[in-house]
Amino acid sequence: MAVRTASRETTALPEGARRPDRKISPYKWWAGVGVFFLAVQAYAFTSWIAAGEATPTPSGASPVPTFMRVAEPLLVTFGLVATVGIVYWFLVRPWRRTGRIGLDGWLLLACLSLYWLDPLLNYFTTWTTFNSSYLNFGSWGPHIPGWYSPNGQFLPEPLIIEGPVYVWAIFFPIIPANYAMRKAKERWPQMGKFGVAAVCYVFFVIFDSMLEPALMFLTGYFSYPGAIKGLTLFSGRYYQFPVYEAVFGGICYTGWACIRYFRNDRGETFADRGLTESARSPRQQSGLRFLSLVGVVNVIYLAYFVPMIVMSLYSDPWPKDILERSYYRSNMCGPGTTYACPGPALPNPRPGSARVGPDGSLIKAGTPGLDGSSE
Numbered sequence: 001m002a003v004r005t006a007s008r009e010t011t012a013l014p015e016g017a018r019r020p021d022r023k024i025s026p027y028k029w030w031a032g033v034g035v036f037f038l039a040v041q042a043y044a045f046t047s048w049i050a051a052g053e054a055t056p057t058p059s060g061a062s063p064v065p066t067f068m069r070v071a072e073p074l075l076v077t078f079g080l081v082a083t084v085g086i087v088y089w090f091l092v093r094p095w096r097r098t099g100r101i102g103l104d105g106w107l108l109l110a111c112l113s114l115y116w117l118d119p120l121l122n123y124f125t126t127w128t129t130f131n132s133s134y135l136n137f138g139s140w141g142p143h144i145p146g147w148y149s150p151n152g153q154f155l156p157e158p159l160i161i162e163g164p165v166y167v168w169a170i171f172f173p174i175i176p177a178n179y180a181m182r183k184a185k186e187r188w189p190q191m192g193k194f195g196v197a198a199v200c201y202v203f204f205v206i207f208d209s210m211l212e213p214a215l216m217f218l219t220g221y222f223s224y225p226g227a228i229k230g231l232t233l234f235s236g237r238y239y240q241f242p243v244y245e246a247v248f249g250g251i252c253y254t255g256w257a258c259i260r261y262f263r264n265d266r267g268e269t270f271a272d273r274g275l276t277e278s279a280r281s282p283r284q285q286s287g288l289r290f291l292s293l294v295g296v297v298n299v300i301y302l303a304y305f306v307p308m309i310v311m312s313l314y315s316d317p318w319p320k321d322i323l324e325r326s327y328y329r330s331n332m333c334g335p336g337t338t339y340a341c342p343g344p345a346l347p348n349p350r351p352g353s354a355r356v357g358p359d360g361s362l363i364k365a366g367t368p369g370l371d372g373s374s375e
């Protein structure tokens with residue numbers, strides 16, 4: 001019996017042409033993840049605005065210290081000036097010189113896409129807050145799918161301050177961290193990728209441990225009232241700092257810095273690998289690079305939020321120094337609401353559930369909330 005062997009015919013391509021990429025390259029996966037995150041945040045912001053909840057949270061009756069009032073315009077000015085300068089240097093300037101946006105520009109824009117996750121620390125319980133005496137419009141937190149904790153719409157997100165933070169305190173520190181990584185590699189050439197990443201992690205743990213306590217102490221624009229006492233510096237003060245914030249924050253900072261540092265010979269990160277070899281136009285490549293970076297930086301940010309959310313379930317009672325300041329309670333819990341501020345002796349409520357009131361009484365399910373509606 002004769003056996004016929006089928007041969008696979010190949011068709012020659014014109015010189016310089018590339019075959020269509022049929023395999024699922026890393027950039028395709030990450031671009032898909034990026035589209036997902038952009039869609040979810042678009043839903044959260046749109047539904048928040050449509051619900052009419054984008055309104056300022058009042059600071060309450062407590063007098064706001066003068067230094068906090070002075071700090072607000074200083075923070076606004078610094079943040080906006082720093083953001084404009086960084087955007088110009090890393091996005092606009094290279095674009096004008098080369099006619100295209102480079103990796104730094106796309107990474108900067110991708111970091112801005114992280115802001116929608118900002119309220120996520122209060123996903124299950126209220127344990128961190130901003131100063132409601134600062135200009136704010138409440139929060140879109142409850143419109144993030146699966147949101148559990150009550151009164152999240154009152155978290156006083158200081159948009160004009162916190163938004164630029166994702167440029168000058170999230171993106172920009174990646175630059176000096178990469179410099180430290182290069183110097184470490186030059187000093188110890190035998191150091192592998194893990195060692196270089198470890199240097200970066202130590203850099204960011206120190207950076208975060210210095211930046212956040214200083215900002216809280218000098219400006220008071222945010223606070224961690226539900227921090228675990230045994231794992232907290234300056235416990236009992238409005239500027240108390242949970243050390244695990246720096247521990248887990250260092251992980252996501254290191255991830256972002258490694259995206260920029262570890263690139264192949266074509267300048268691709270692990271998120272957009274294979275893109276330059278694809279048969280796509282420069283414009284398509286730029287769009288896919290942005291989407292892939294959005295996907296990977298958001299996933300890395302969740303590596304910080306997930307353990308921090310778990311830690312929030314073990315929060316200690318709010319210290320007196322914070323509990324007595326209405327501009328930190330911000331209508332989320334305590335006097336003036338039907339919710340006691342969280343602590344280990346209290347059940348963890350959800351919107352519409354029975355809960356313990358600020359005076360220790362049991363509030364039955366369906367009791368009207370602060371805005372007169374049944375929560």
